[in-house]
Amino acid sequence: MPVVLKPKESFKVLVDAKCIAPDEFAGKSLDEIGSLEVYEGGFIRKLGDLFEIQGSPASSVEETQIVIEGDVWKVCRIGEKMSGGSIIINGSAGHYLGRWMRGGTIEVKGNVRSWLGAEMEGGTIEVFGNAGSFVGGRLRGKVGKKGMKNGYIIIHGSAGARVGHGMVKGTIIIDGDSGPFPGSEMMGGKILIRGNCEGKAGAHMSGGSIVICGKLPSVLPGFYIDDVVPKAKVKKEKIEGPFYLFVGDALASLGCGGRLYIHKPSNPHLKFYEELLEVE
Amino acid sequence: MEILIKGGYVFDPINGVKGEKLDIGVKDGKIVEASKIDERSAKVIDASGKVVMPGGVDLHSHIAGAKVNVGRLLRPEDHYISFIKAITGVKRSGTGKTTPTVAPIGYKYARMGWTTVIEPASPPLKTRHTHEELNDIPILDKACFPLVDSNWFVLDYLSKGEVEKCAAFIAWLLDAIKGYALKLVDPGVAELWSLGKGYGLDLDDEIPSFGITPREIITGLCKVNRMLKLPHSIHVHCNRLGIPGNYTTTLETMKALEGMGDGIVIHVTHAQFNSYKGDNWPALRSGAPEIADYVNSHDHVSVDIGQIMFGGATTMTADAPFEFALFHMTPIKKWAGSEVEVESASGIVPFKYKKRSVVNAVQWCIGLELALLIKDPWRVIPTTDHPNGGPFTRYPRLISWLMSKKAREEVFEKINKTAKRRSVLPDIDREYSLYEIAIVTRAAPAKLLGLEERKGHLGEGADADIAIYDLDPAEGAKDPEKIVKAFKYAYCTIKDGEIVVMNGKIAKTTYGRTFYVKSKALGEDLMKEVEEEVKQRFKEWYTIQFSNYIIDESEIRYPEPIVVGG
Numbered sequence: 001m002p003v004v005l006k007p008k009e010s011f012k013v014l015v016d017a018k019c020i021a022p023d024e025f026a027g028k029s030l031d032e033i034g035s036l037e038v039y040e041g042g043f044i045r046k047l048g049d050l051f052e053i054q055g056s057p058a059s060s061v062e063e064t065q066i067v068i069e070g071d072v073w074k075v076c077r078i079g080e081k082m083s084g085g086s087i088i089i090n091g092s093a094g095h096y097l098g099r100w101m102r103g104g105t106i107e108v109k110g111n112v113r114s115w116l117g118a119e120m121e122g123g124t125i126e127v128f129g130n131a132g133s134f135v136g137g138r139l140r141g142k143v144g145k146k147g148m149k150n151g152y153i154i155i156h157g158s159a160g161a162r163v164g165h166g167m168v169k170g171t172i173i174i175d176g177d178s179g180p181f182p183g184s185e186m187m188g189g190k191i192l193i194r195g196n197c198e199g200k201a202g203a204h205m206s207g208g209s210i211v212i213c214g215k216l217p218s219v220l221p222g223f224y225i226d227d228v229v230p231k232a233k234v235k236k237e238k239i240e241g242p243f244y245l246f247v248g249d250a251l252a253s254l255g256c257g258g259r260l261y262i263h264k265p266s267n268p269h270l271k272f273y274e275e276l277l278e279v280e
Numbered sequence: 281m282e283i284l285i286k287g288g289y290v291f292d293p294i295n296g297v298k299g300e301k302l303d304i305g306v307k308d309g310k311i312v313e314a315s316k317i318d319e320r321s322a323k324v325i326d327a328s329g330k331v332v333m334p335g336g337v338d339l340h341s342h343i344a345g346a347k348v349n350v351g352r353l354l355r356p357e358d359h360y361i362s363f364i365k366a367i368t369g370v371k372r373s374g375t376g377k378t379t380p381t382v383a384p385i386g387y388k389y390a391r392m393g394w395t396t397v398i399e400p401a402s403p404p405l406k407t408r409h410t411h412e413e414l415n416d417i418p419i420l421d422k423a424c425f426p427l428v429d430s431n432w433f434v435l436d437y438l439s440k441g442e443v444e445k446c447a448a449f450i451a452w453l454l455d456a457i458k459g460y461a462l463k464l465v466d467p468g469v470a471e472l473w474s475l476g477k478g479y480g481l482d483l484d485d486e487i488p489s490f491g492i493t494p495r496e497i498i499t500g501l502c503k504v505n506r507m508l509k510l511p512h513s514i515h516v517h518c519n520r521l522g523i524p525g526n527y528t529t530t531l532e533t534m535k536a537l538e539g540m541g542d543g544i545v546i547h548v549t550h551a552q553f554n555s556y557k558g559d560n561w562p563a564l565r566s567g568a569p570e571i572a573d574y575v576n577s578h579d580h581v582s583v584d585i586g587q588i589m590f591g592g593a594t595t596m597t598a599d600a601p602f603e604f605a606l607f608h609m610t611p612i613k614k615w616a617g618s619e620v621e622v623e624s625a626s627g628i629v630p631f632k633y634k635k636r637s638v639v640n641a642v643q644w645c646i647g648l649e650l651a652l653l654i655k656d657p658w659r660v661i662p663t664t665d666h667p668n669g670g671p672f673t674r675y676p677r678l679i680s681w682l683m684s685k686k687a688r689e690e691v692f693e694k695i696n697k698t699a700k701r702r703s704v705l706p707d708i709d710r711e712y713s714l715y716e717i718a719i720v721t722r723a724a725p726a727k728l729l730g731l732e733e734r735k736g737h738l739g740e741g742a743d744a745d746i747a748i749y750d751l752d753p754a755e756g757a758k759d760p761e762k763i764v765k766a767f768k769y770a771y772c773t774i775k776d777g778e779i780v781v782m783n784g785k786i787a788k789t790t791y792g793r794t795f796y797v798k799s800k801a802l803g804e805d806l807m808k809e810v811e812e813e814v815k816q817r818f819k820e821w822y823t824i825q826f827s828n829y830i831i832d833e834s835e836i837r838y839p840e841p842i843v844v845g846g
Contacts, residue, residue, distance in 0.1 A: 042366065139356070140356045140357070141358075142357045144611070
């Protein structure tokens with residue numbers, strides 16, 4: 001039996017609700033859940049003031065299921081640091097959904113704003129609408145291996161800029177289009193974009209791979225063409241090509257550890273790269 | 281408001297009170313005799329079983345100014361998880377750990393029982409910014425030291441041998457920008473850095489553009505300092521900071537000022553970074569015993585230690601070439617640097633001190649060796665050079681290391697073993713008493729700053745800045761964890777007769793004064809002559825107007841001039 005949260009009225013200002021997570025709810029009664037602190041703008045409120053809370057919470061984190069009925073697109077930090085259980089949002093969600101999450105699943109029926117699954121370490125996030133920028137990204141100012149460390153994000157709509165910024169491991173799949181700079185500064189992991197990309201794919205990447213099945217306006221000058229391959233593989237799924245395979249970014253590492261697969265039939269304007277390939 | 285603090289163990293080194301049970305009265309923001317307070321109408325604080333000390337004084341902590349602000353911008357990651365909540369009417373909100381925003385600086389210091397803090401490096405041109413930030417720091421009394429070592433006016437006058445004119449310029453400058461004492465950062469290095477050079481500038485290397493050496497700058501400014509009768513000695517960050525083998529430079533700097541006059545003529549700041557022996561980083565050894573020997577046998581020097589604390593830090597200093605070199609040494613690949621026209625340059629690099637690193641572990645030993653080997657507690661101040669060695673919020677831990685050998689041994693078990701072999705720290709048995717802690721954190725810095733009449737003691741007429749710690753001097757002072765707990769959250773802090781902290785929580789937001797110095801030691805004719813000269817050259821050298829340079833008293837929230845030499 002899940003815990004069902006229903007917003008009492010539409011939110012006027014951003015709400016900071018990092019307490020909406022299975023780790024916080026597990027083993028608590030409905031009254032205790034209702035008295036958890038949230039910030040509405042600059043003011044401290046109770047969770048029960050903003051949401052109608054129903055259902056029966058489970059005793060362990062794994063069994064806890066949270067269902068949010070309605071739009072919470074101004075509610076930030078849902079599922080922060082969650083390590084298990086599940087959250088289902090029947091509406092749109094706000095910033096920092098599933099930040100630092102370590103396990104469990106999050107399912108969003110609507111859209112999400114920026115920083116979805118930022119710096120996450122495990123678990124699965126599925127979004128049926130669109131996502132904002134910095135999906136699975138590294139927070140501002142951090143350096144080194146601080147991006148998405150593991151886990152799986154799938155977005156059935158489109159995503160904004162800098163998908164997988166600084167990611168280290170894990171998989172991000174976008175069924176729609178992507179904004180500019182997907183996989184910027186990435187060090188590992190995989191990104192699959194089934195739609196078009198606005199450009200600048202893999203800027204400053206030093207590892208991992210990006211697969212773009214749609215149109216890419218141009219490839220950054222830090223990349224070298226390596227080969228034309230018939231198929232690309234992401235999470236056991238084989239994607240029919242053929243693909244141009246680029247390696248780079250030479251500006252980030254001379255080893256050119258990053259791999260960029262660009263769908264050949266969708267990108268006829270990249271044909272001149274084939275002349276640069278050595279013919280055996 | 282009248283306050284009576286009853287039955288506490290009072291530690292007041294300036295008046296020679298060593299933990300006796302005394303009552304202390306507070307009236308109109310000043311300390312008065314307890315008998316003059318009417319117990320029925322006053323607020324009575326029961327301090328029985330607790331330690332009562334004057335409010336803490338920190339003479340070196342980078343809390344405000346342009347470079348601190350750049351540090352905040354450079355490190356958003358420092359602000360994600362640390363924040364304090366606002367409580368309407370009681371306290372303001374803020375974030376940050378090593379580079380906190382203005383409000384937490386005041387609150388966190390007050391929560392530890394500190395009430396006076398000095399910003400030690402502010403380029404004169406940027407001092408308006410410094411004062412704007414100081415104005416907004418709650419609770420604390422503060423002051424700022426302008427940077428003068430690479431100022432073209434100073435270099436020009438000193439290279440021509442016109443010390444008197446230089447003194448007149450400095451007197452004008454301190455008054456114009458509301459500074460308190462003279463800060464020298466790696467003397468002369470900013471002038472060379474504007475040419476892209478300057479790393480490792482030694483005491484006798486010449487600065488070509490003015491034909492002057494750092495030795496001449498230091499001795500010249502020391503003479504100026506004496507001439508103007510400034511309350512604090514020159515505050516020197518020595519040459520070749522952070523370069524292995526630099527302890528000889530530090531010794532030379534101190535030797536250069538022998539015989540300059542009575543009393544303390546030089547304050548060597550964050551001496552830990554300047555006490556390195558060895559030819560390179562892997563072979564780093566401690567030069568602390570040599571420095572300590574010198575300080576013990578000469579009475580014209582005072583030092584603060586600049587202890588490093590393991591964990592995150594943000595190094596920020598006006599020694600730009602060193603920061604540039606440090607940037608290339610650290611794995612955290614970001615830095616910021618800036619140059620201030622005519623006056624100074626600075627750099628900022630985020631840093632993390634690691635227990636397993638030989639260098640960091642040796643640095644940790646050097647700081648404590650300095651504090652423990654220098655015998656006179658009136659001349660050695662424990663600081664972390666916030667935020668270079670670590671944030672000031674870790675002073676309680678530093679105090680526990682000074683007070684307990686056991687606490688130091690616990691750290692030795694966790695840190696790099698090579699450092700233990702290279703250090704004399706394991707052989708030092710000295711432990712500070714609470715009385716000595718009261719000296720080094722309160723009385724001595726107040727005295728070095730020349731504020732001993734109103735700060736750092738609990739005698740009649742002093743400002744009512746009082747800290748009460750929940751610590752039993754007999755039992756608790758032996759347990760490091762109890763010391764840390766007591767100093768981390770003061771039971772009560774009183775600032776200017778107002779209770780600002782109660783039970784370790786902020787009770788009220790007040791705003792303190794900003795001290796600055798007006799020196800009237802020189803004749804008016806000379807002052808006028810030099811001011812005219814400065815006005816003329818200002819047009820050539822600066823991109824701003826002369827009239828915009830001068831900071832008016834009205835720009836400071838509570839200005840407090842200290843007139844000297846009149």
